[in-house]
Amino acid sequence: MTPGADSPITDELVQQHGLSPDEYARLLDVLGREPTLVELGVFSVMWSEHCSYKSSRIHLGRLPTTGPRVLIGPGENAGVVDLGDGYAACFKMESHNHPSYIEPYQGAATGVGGILRDVFTMGARPMALMDSLRFGRLEHPKTRGLVRGIVAGIAGYGNCMGIPTVAGETRFDRSYDGNCLVNAFCCGIVPSDRIFLGTTGAPGNKVFYVGAGTGRDGIHGATMASTEFGEGSDEKRPTVQVGDPFQEKLLLEACLELMQGTAIVGIQDMGAAGLTSSSVEMAGRGGRGLLLRLDQVPMRETGMVPYELLLSESQERMLIVIEPGREQEVFDVFQKWDLSVAEIGEVTDDGVWRCTWYGNEVAAIPVAVLTDSAPKYDRPQRAPAPLPALPELVDPDPFGRLAAVLADPDISDKQWVWRQYDHQVGTDTVVRPGADAALVRIKGTQKHLGFVCDSNGRHVYLDPFVGTAGQVAECARNLACVGATPVGLSDCMNFGNPQKPEIMWQFARSVDGMAEACRALSVPVISGNVSLYNETDGIGILPTPGLAMVGLYEGPTPTVKARFAAGLEVALLGEPGVGWLAGSVYARLLGFDRHGAPPPVSYAAEDALHVALRALIAAGAVEVAHDLSDGGLLVALAECCLDGVGGMFDAGTDAGSLYGEDHGRALIAYRPEARDAVLRLLGSVPTRVLGTTGGDVLGVGGRTIAVGDVADAWGKAFPDWLAGASR
Amino acid sequence: MRARVYVTLKPGVHDPAGKAVQGGLVSMGYDEVRGVRIGKFFEMELADGESDPRARVEEMCRKLLANTVIESFRVELL
Amino acid sequence: MRARVYVTLKPGVHDPAGKAVQGGLVSMGYDEVRGVRIGKFFEMELADGESDPRARVEEMCRKLLANTVIESFRVELL
């Protein structure tokens, strides 16, 4: 229920708006008076964790955000990197965890809708989507329904928009039982001299509202995403936003059409906290004030009041600032596309954000009070108690466990997921889902972008610093396997309750690990998002920094694959490793998933490996490249056999050699006659020839398995589980 | 015995499909159409023998047929 | 004024979604469910002033709301 406009501000109201007593005292202090109820609502969203980053901001400052290619770093709707020849890539990843848990289909769908808007707001035409998903145990009663609903929601939105979903990840752990994660990523292409920003320009400029009408959707969504779930949170359901990808497709085309001209001064999507945060952020960046006539806002429902209009999270809406005199251009374009369009206010020179309702002022807050004065916390941190070491694993038959490892939910085939995504629309997808990274060309050029998202909560939990650094390395390695050089990273920091010192410690250490690895591998962090309070009834998720990395490959479309053909020589590149089992899928299978330390990263070795892989692929010297990650060497070999061609390999027999998850390694396969050229290009990268492909069994260390059995174990596990019950 | 279940969006929940249909009808010349909301409608064939079939069907609605986050339902037994 | 329109699949037309719902209900333990057919259900808000609103709505059904190759419809005016 929306409280009446003239209710007095009680402690209870303050608490319902998610502000602590200290924060309310701060509000009174910076505002210099008691807020109206409308203003309290505005503060509640602007000072929420979601909008203000109050717990994370001081840490994010440690990330490297600059580089020769960076045109726009964090701070705008999405970051932008230069690709040369007038092209730039604009990308960002964002979470929609809480909404997706409450209403899987709509939550995931509107997550995709939101990230698309962040990208086309900048003037970029979206060219690829990715999704990074985390679910609870397979046997948890909610998991199946969440998987079905969330995948359908992502498909429903992305497919309708006609943007290919080219990569992603789907992983499981008991810590996500009550808190699934849905992180969506979008990348678009923008001419490097025509990037649009969310700003206001000079006083007197006109503020336009375009897109769908405003309803009562998601009121208080931003506040909801910043509070822990608990008993009874299902009751918060009616705030769910419903996405309309059809409207968004029209909005995309209309915005890009208007951007062809010169009418736009600034443009900003309405995401979380809708009209409030979009207008305040624009005013903040422009260093101006803003006047909004709320009665002019296009409305979808009757009887809406200022409080609701300001806090609604209705989807598919944008704010546009234009110079006076250009109004007709805006009307023409948006009316052509049958979208709502209304002039709702103007830019002012007094630095105050004001709203009126039929001529009466209902809110007047200095912009700086909403943005710069938002609380910032350096929350206490404490290292958690040390974890037990990984005990000696007793396993009489490590090789015999291959089928079980392949059927592990983190490793098994996820075609069921990505077949529901149109991954080819746009006719540019060169490497599809299922490979180490996707590769999408830019029509009319030799440029191709590589896309990967990777995160490994198991490793990060064991050591947030090393685990996160390892993920950065792995992302870059995946890109190298399709020939691409990293140009930037976007991240989604999914963590538990930051008011717990152990969680805050995990967060800070994870940021530092990311920062170190990004510096070492020269990958700037250009955008990202933080999602805290991923806890249910006090149980937090594994710390999960979702990483999405973008790489550039220039040249004729590469032909490298991730599957063997017959008659190829196979080599393992990189330091052989020590057979690092702590944190591995194998160790988890044996019941030891919270033991030991994750594998360390050697940046120099990683970098040398990536350089070599890229050279091999650019030269067309290798037929196959595949990085080693979850499941280690044996799983990587098995995955290469999935087209039905096996081989005999000398790759050890002990569990560490077979399943160790040491970093810095990749498999390649080449025609034997190319061996000399390959070795020359590899230079000093350690190389060990493992054997030759052919036949229909996979043999390692004297043991064999039919490649048909490999394919069955890997391919059937996930669909069989899904078919296990109807919901 | 037979049951009919009507599932409709709760008031206030956005109905993009309904809006598209309304727009379509108006552009076809049916200007009198002020609003359209689209729901689902299930016709079920039930074996006899349950002591409280209405309660059973309502349970099915809550568990599967309706998404009670955004939809409400109505059951008719014939 | 208001109209309700029910659109149902004609007998003999496949209803994969209905079949899936039935299978789902049975596997959830509702063995009494022998068959499910899914239809659509429109609630329309109409401006007054048409001389024969039922005829208008039936025309809308034939032209847009139902695909008469596979669906039949029923109109209720309130």
Next chain:
Amino acid sequence: MTATVAVVTFPGSNCDADLRHAVSLFGMKAVAVWHKESSLPKVDAVLLPGGFSYGDYLRCGAIARFSPVMADVVRFAARGGPVLGVCNGFQILTECGLVPGVLLRNEGLTFQCRDVTLRVEGKQTPFTRGLVGQTLRLPIAHAEGNWFTDPETLARVEGEGQVAFRYVGNPNGSLNDIAGVSNAAGNVVGLMPHPERYVEASLGGVDGAGVFRSLAGSITNTEAGATA
């Protein structure tokens, strides 16, 4: 004279640019036609693209069928002009009755993006010249491609050689494995798979090329003919 091909953009179309790109690779000129136009420009063929016109709300293609330009597309087809509907375009053609049948929800209920194998059959059409009898591998990407009709229509479609494409390995439950059909005259064809996605080897296949070559060839052969 270069053949000119109209690609109609409906609100929600999303394969229109892909179709124009493919058309241009085969020496034809593609013109984008906005659905609100009251008539087609002078063109030799009309293509209706894939996507989600009007969000695919209600039924796929049901609302797009009433777009202003469609009346002229129907006239163009009646004069014997070549018309191809791909995916959502096929759904629009069925809704306006230019080709028989309807497209129901996939048997498996989910959207499917994957390669299928097709046999080209039936009468010669402007889009299958010289292809009849061949087997093609093309991508599908749809949630509602399950072709269905009543027994009499099915008998007629089969009897008159109106089945233009048939799946080898049915991905969606469609009746008689039908993937694409033509009208009785053979100048209008609808199919669910996307030939425009497989015209460049680097994207995974070139089996769609035949459809565009066939169109280019048939336009040259009927220059100033039926398409007046």
